[in-house]
Amino acid sequence: MIFARRLHGWLFALLILLGAGAIGYLTARHDRVADWTYGHRVSLSPETRAVLAKLDGPVEIVSYANPQGDLRQTIAAVLQRYQQAKPDLRLSFVDPQQDPAAMRNLGITVDGELILHYRDREQRLDTLTERSLTDALERLVRGNDRIVAFVTGDGERRPDGVANADLGLFVSQLEQSGMRAVPLNFSQTATVPDHTDLVVLASPQAALAPGAAKALVDYLGSGGNLLWLADPGNQDPSLQPLADALGIRVLPGELVDASSTALGLKDPRMIALGDYPPGAITRGFTLTTLFPEVAPLAQVRKSEWQIAPFLRSSPQAVVQSLTDTPAASLKGPLDFAFALSRLSPSPAKSEQRVVVIGNGDFLSNSYLGNGGNRALGERIFDWLLGDDQLINLPSRGAPDRVLTVSQGALNVLSTAFIVAMPLVLLLLGGFIAWRRRRA
Missing domain, CATH: 3.40.50 (Rossmann fold)
Known part of the structure; x- marks a missing residue:
């Protein structure tokens, strides 16, 4: 009887490991993302995907961003969504402090400024949003x-x-x-x-x-x-x-x-x-x-x-x-x-x-x-010139990003989390310990 229970336990543990391995194997080979945010604001819009589909060649994006701070990570995170839809869109970084004279000749004035290259055309961006980047890509397509x-x-x-x-x-x-x-x-x-x-x-x-x-x-x-x-x-x-x-x-x-x-x-x-x-x-x-x-x-x-x-x-x-x-x-x-x-x-x-x-x-x-x-x-x-559809991409921000709370309500919430909730947990713990001692 004891042997059967141990066998069941080992089999259960083995199944858990096999399931975890199968999930890891599938996630490494199949990318499946679900966007449940309001208006799907962390996903590319259909208009942006339509523009990316028009680009029938590689796109090179160079960002002149300082390596200090989080700016490079922010830019890479934004462009990662574009790279998922267009794998031959490549991003590279240049430190603008390494050659200030070259930056002046290029006209780089903003930390993180981007230059997009497609065939023999280029576009510049000093503000990185889906609206501005998609518009720049549309101009590259236009020729x-x-x-x-x-x-x-x-x-x-x-x-x-x-x-x-x-x-x-x-x-x-x-x-x-x-x-x-x-x-x-x-x-x-x-x-x-x-x-x-x-x-x-x-x-x-x-x-x-x-x-x-x-x-x-x-x-x-x-x-x-x-x-x-x-x-x-x-x-x-x-x-x-x-x-x-x-x-x-x-x-x-x-x-x-x-x-x-x-x-x-x-x-x-x-x-x-x-x-x-x-x-x-x-x-x-x-x-x-x-x-x-x-x-x-x-x-x-x-x-x-x-x-x-x-x-x-x-x-x-x-x-x-x-x-x-x-x-x-x-x-x-x-x-x-x-x-x-x-x-x-x-x-x-x-x-x-x-x-x-x-x-x-x-x-x-x-x-x-x-x-x-x-x-x-x-x-x-x-x-x-009639290219206003993609310039005016609809705003897809969440309607509830700002929580308005009165001072009285804030005081109640602070008291509940700082005083009432720890006190309730303390009472429950004491009650459970008392029950165990009497058992």
């Missing part, structure tokens, strides 16, 4: 198939220029993400060429020829997308047909905001923003942006365009005249950027999009590196 024409010949900001007011740095980064910048001089052509995805009119300093203004209006009439960067003092009558076609107006004067001094800005003409009207371009955007010398905008009439402001001054802002002529007595908050959309007249596209901003300096070589200027510019171009 060099977007033609953006920059109007030239009238003193506009040069897309390839190195002067402080030019857009060379920003445009060169866009070209690495699959955009091809081409000049558009209306002294050499009477119309916008076919297959142009976007036209940029960046702060012309001279009056446009009548043929140029007509070509831009005709381009809008045919369903073309447009980015118009206007600066204070550019109330050029030659641009009035374009403004009329959009139903907007660039107001005279410039914005000044005395509250900018609270942010350490000495010039009240520097408009700093950290909060934005909700819209397709600024949804989920929280970075601070800086705009020097801003022209206010206004919608002057209703039209078939849907007009949504996405840059707006603080209530303390006012309009200051640039000349001896008094400016309109306008007070903030004042809009200085509009996103316009409508059903496209062209059968090849479903929607036509236009952005008008009363400032061009925020994307210039001088101010591109300020705060989120570059990130906002990328969002504007993505929206204009």
